[in-house]
Amino acid sequence: MRIKDFAVEQWMNTWETRCRFNVAETCCDSLSIDDLFELGGASASEFLGELAGRRLTYGHIEGSPEFLSGVCSLYRTVGPEHVVPTHGAAGANMLVLSTLCGPGDHVVAVMPTYQQLYSIPEMCGAEVSALHLDPADRYHVDVDRLMALCRPDTSVICINNPNNPTGALLSTEELESIVEVARSVGAWLVCDEVYRPLNAAGEYQESVADLYGRAVCTSSMSKAWSLAGIRLGWVVCKDDDLRRRLLSHRDYDLISCSMLDEAVGAFALAHKDALIERSRRIVRDNRAVLMDWVAGEEHLSVVEPEGGTTALVYYDYPMDSYEFCTRLVQEEGALVTPGDCFEEPRSMRIGYAYSADPSGLREGLEAVSRFCRTVEGELQAGVRA
The missing domain is CATH 3.40.640.10 (Type I PLP-dependent aspartate aminotransferase-like (Major domain))
Known part of the structure; x- marks a missing residue:
């Protein structure tokens, strides 16, 4: 059997360990074993000790x-x-x-x-x-x-x-x-x-x-x-x-x-109650950061996400999404996912829950903004030329 290349996974495989800001990450900020057991109010060492004997x-x-x-x-x-x-x-x-x-x-x-x-x-x-x-x-x-x-x-x-x-x-x-x-x-x-x-x-x-x-x-x-x-x-x-x-x-x-x-x-x-309370807080706080950021970018638009951890953000620059996202990660270190991975041109999927601290998301989005200014400068220079 033949199957199409899995566009989003191949994109992530290529870049997710080579970026500074993983604004493509779709999981709520990942937990360590220690984090998990702290949330659960239990001893990780006891749990792992019991596992070690199995x-x-x-x-x-x-x-x-x-x-x-x-x-x-x-x-x-x-x-x-x-x-x-x-x-x-x-x-x-x-x-x-x-x-x-x-x-x-x-x-x-x-x-x-x-x-x-x-x-x-x-x-x-x-x-x-x-x-x-x-x-x-x-x-x-x-x-x-x-x-x-x-x-x-x-x-x-x-x-x-x-x-x-x-x-x-x-x-x-x-x-x-x-x-x-x-x-x-x-x-x-x-x-x-x-x-x-x-x-x-x-x-x-x-x-x-x-x-x-x-x-x-x-x-x-x-x-x-x-x-x-x-x-x-x-x-x-x-x-x-x-x-x-x-x-x-x-x-x-x-x-x-x-x-x-x-x-x-x-x-x-x-x-589960402790874990999901944490995840919902991350999503709630970071969604507000995302929406404020999009509102401040005149060339971007988004339908506000109602659930999950991702948003599909569109841009109006005359640029293919693979080119946009590749240059973005290479020049500013911010990884987002090309909309063309979902057959949605001139857009990018942003994962906004990857950082438990909203300041982490802000840093990643600021990097995207810097790249947007670069693109706008290039377009203006092209018009003047």
Whole structure:
């Protein structure tokens, strides 16, 4: 099978260890083990000492009871029998979409979104119809347009809530309307919910796993939980036959997740209130910094993100986004993600939660501003010439 290059990941692979300001980072400021246990009010040394005595077996193939219980606590109606642990949300999306999609299938996927949600179905031979989200609608799903794209043979609808890269957040009512579209054609509703705990209101955000029997949700310990380094995610699926198929596929490329990662993940979710309070504070404070900065830049515009940690910021300079972002990191050390990675020209994805201290974000944004002044100077010189 052939698959398109994964544009955003290849961009990050190239630059994220070579920049001064990682304004492309999409995780809330990452935690160390010491940070995690301080937040949880427990002893890291005791925990690590207990881990050091464990035999390094495969562990619980279908997930440790403690980790599964922690995941279930994030939903209203999900039990351990509905959860399949994976290597991150990337592993979860690959597992789900490669299991559900094949030649002859019809898939509807929102765009812009994380590229896995449309490129994996294409790799598997499915026909993919794109539902292009409109900034005039704040990048929310237009249910009438979604219905128009669906067919009697549509097998999968892919959405992302909150949306990456735009930060659009679908309400419970909007999710219920999307569920009705999926139900009307008998489609699976796949929702990447990796940013779900993060929204502007700081409230519980509904999951489609609790709204629809044929919903399949993916998430991870990375974005909201600041623990990307443990590479731990999950699938939530209430359909017994599909869960069996997911586990069968998983046997070929995963077998089980790391027992060490699951132990850390279980501890984090056992103390989820402290972690999510921290992440929501970071997002709230830094979003205000981002919006003030955009308001002060006459050549930039953005639809204010309602959830997650990312925003899609547009510029009006006559410059390709790869050129803009490459020169930016080379000349000012600030890394952002080209909008063309999401098929959105003349824009950049900014990750605004990468620093727990808003001053860290301000420094990165000031570097972007300096580059904007450079571009404007070059354009003015070109006009005069």
